[in-house]
Amino acid sequence: xxxxxxxxxxxxxxxxxxxTLSCSPISGHRSVSWYQQTPGQGLQFLFEYFSExxxxxxxxxxxxxxxxxxxxxxxxxxxxxxLGDSALYLCASSGGQGASYEQYFGPGTRLTVT
Amino acid sequence: AQTVTQSQPEMSVQEAETVTxxxxxxxxxxxxxxxxxxQPPSRQMIxxxxxxxxxxxxxxxxxxxxxxxxxAKSFSxxxxxxxLGDTAMYFCAFMKLHQGAQKLVFGQGTRLTINP
Numbered sequence: 001x002x003x004x005x006x007x008x009x010x011x012x013x014x015x016x017x018x019x020t021l022s023c024s025p026i027s028g029h030r031s032v033s034w035y036q037q038t039p040g041q042g043l044q045f046l047f048e049y050f051s052e053x054x055x056x057x058x059x060x061x062x063x064x065x066x067x068x069x070x071x072x073x074x075x076x077x078x079x080x081x082x083l084g085d086s087a088l089y090l091c092a093s094s095g096g097q098g099a100s101y102e103q104y105f106g107p108g109t110r111l112t113v114t
Numbered sequence: 115a116q117t118v119t120q121s122q123p124e125m126s127v128q129e130a131e132t133v134t135x136x137x138x139x140x141x142x143x144x145x146x147x148x149x150x151x152x153q154p155p156s157r158q159m160i161x162x163x164x165x166x167x168x169x170x171x172x173x174x175x176x177x178x179x180x181x182x183x184x185x186a187k188s189f190s191x192x193x194x195x196x197x198l199g200d201t202a203m204y205f206c207a208f209m210k211l212h213q214g215a216q217k218l219v220f221g222q223g224t225r226l227t228i229n230p
Contacts, residue, residue: 043218045219101211105159108158
């Protein structure tokens, strides 16, 4: 089975721009979660989607949003980028057979805001 | 809110030695899950082992085992016969399922180096 894939892997944007990141979960997984990883704040939960509905949300400003499609693929969008948004954005999927709460991560998208 | 604390920012051991990474957490919940994830230099986060809080038996996965002390809210990871490929950041994580919704709360991580 293919793992979680994320595109693009690297991205450089300018302050004020917006960006869209994509995540394709493991086949059969219906839950997709997003995390932000920075040296200062560590790993922080952004949001989780299940069956096209946001099921859980972290403490991030409204500039961070996401959505999930009927095939479980998910996108997250960051509008009006700030320098502090530079981070590794990790996507994880879960919901397979057995331990449906085990989250499996993609390789991440490295976003640099200049 | 739940918090996870890893008190060892860095550790270093020789190949083939045994090493134990510490993790404590704070929660008022009774049912939850605990995980250890490994993040090597490639940055790919890899699930190492999981523990369900309702299970008294400690989880094991080959060379990896945990010591789960529910009353003490402690969840340490033991790596036996350490290998060079074990060099990575290790994150302890907590999850409480709320109406099915999932959210991992991570510790700050322990950087583990295995020396030849």
